[in-house]
Amino acid sequence: xxxxxxxxxxxxxxxxxxxxxxxxxxxxxxxxxxxxxxxxxxxxxxxxxxxxxxxxxxxxxxxxxxxxxxxxxxxxxxxxxxxxxxxxxxxxxxxxxxxxxxxxxxxxxxxxxxxxxxxxxxxxxxxxxxxxxxxxxxxxxxxxxxxxxxxxxxxxxxxxxxxxxxxxxxxxxxxxxxxxxxxxxxxxxxxxxxxxxxxxxxxxxxxxxxxxxxxxxxxxxxxxxxxxxxxxxxxxxxxxxxxxxxxxxxxx
Numbered sequence: 001x002x003x004x005x006x007x008x009x010x011x012x013x014x015x016x017x018x019x020x021x022x023x024x025x026x027x028x029x030x031x032x033x034x035x036x037x038x039x040x041x042x043x044x045x046x047x048x049x050x051x052x053x054x055x056x057x058x059x060x061x062x063x064x065x066x067x068x069x070x071x072x073x074x075x076x077x078x079x080x081x082x083x084x085x086x087x088x089x090x091x092x093x094x095x096x097x098x099x100x101x102x103x104x105x106x107x108x109x110x111x112x113x114x115x116x117x118x119x120x121x122x123x124x125x126x127x128x129x130x131x132x133x134x135x136x137x138x139x140x141x142x143x144x145x146x147x148x149x150x151x152x153x154x155x156x157x158x159x160x161x162x163x164x165x166x167x168x169x170x171x172x173x174x175x176x177x178x179x180x181x182x183x184x185x186x187x188x189x190x191x192x193x194x195x196x197x198x199x200x201x202x203x204x205x206x207x208x209x210x211x212x213x214x215x216x217x218x219x220x221x222x223x224x225x226x227x228x229x230x231x232x233x234x235x236x237x238x239x240x241x242x243x244x245x246x247x248x249x250x251x252x
Contacts, residue, residue: 001087008103009045010084013053015100017061019093020069026097028125030184030216037215038127041135041142042104056081061089101126104134127215128184136182136212137166139219144169149208149223150176164199165207177203182212192234200228 003011016023016035029035033047040047058072077085088096101108104126137159144150144167153169153176165177177199181190190211192200200207209224209232224230 003103005043005045006080007084009040009043009049010053010081011088012039012043012100012103013050013055014057014081014085014088015096016050017054017057017070017072018089019096022093023097023100026093027100028127030127033218034127034131034184034216037219038130038135039100039104041138041219042130044138044142053081057085060085104130131182131184131212131215133182135215136180139182139212139221140167140178140180140210143221144178147223149225162195164193164195176206176208178208178210180210180212182215184214184216186214188213191237197228197234200226204229 016032019026024030024032024035027035027038029038036047036050040050043050055070055072056077058068058070059074060072060077062068062071076082088099091099105111137157141155141157144153144155150169153171153174156168156170157166158168159166165179167178167180169176169178179192179196179200183190190209192209200209204226207226209227211222211224212219213222214220224232228234
């Protein structure tokens with residue numbers, strides 16, 4: 001069955017409604033609002049949409065489960081919600097968790113395969129990964145045009161290029177390179193890669209750190225132009241990387 005983006009948001013609401021705290025724990029969320037935020041922004045639907053679908057399903061589930069913690073909206077399910085409820089309401093916790101994770105990290109199964117071969121653990125804290133990646137990036141795409149410094153700038157998503165920043169904003173001959181970070185609470189640490197740091201050093205005022213804060217409750221942002229020469233103080237974090245070499249002999 002091919003699922004639309006709206007279907008995926010609807011099913012995320014059903015998952016949170018049906019499994020409550022177990023769902024939050026499986027996703028690595030510290031609370032329900034973090035779940036609404038990281039899922040909503042990652043699926044480009046908004047946190048309120050995820051909450052509304054959860055509330056819609058709460059009433060249906062509470063009719064058959066008196067111990068359900070919420071009563072939800074006392075009204076019939078919408079047509080799409082009813083169809084998806086009939087198809088997925090009996091899905092067990094493990095399968096439903098994998099389904100929702102597949103919406104949010106499409107490459108997760110491939111990563112698990114590679115991890116099983118290399119004996120490395122997959123980053124199972126999905127909320128943390130979304131918060132520092134696609135949820136924060138989706139927040140920027142949604143809000144950048146309302147920010148005075150970026151108004152009337154064209155935006156290009158370069159997250160897949162590995163070029164040391166996430167978005168290239170341009171207006172005639174003017175431009176900004178924007179690197180997006182996300183943190184769970186109102187304050188906390190952020191990391192810059194060696195490439196990001198070098199580019200920020202070179203571009204100065206043309207390089208911008210855009211930090212989305214407080215995914216735990218109500219996300220907001222802080223903007224740092226020329227981030228290496230302002231209020232932020234960065235310290236190096238040594239990291240050892242092991243590589244392997246081989247020598248190719250001349251072919252006769």
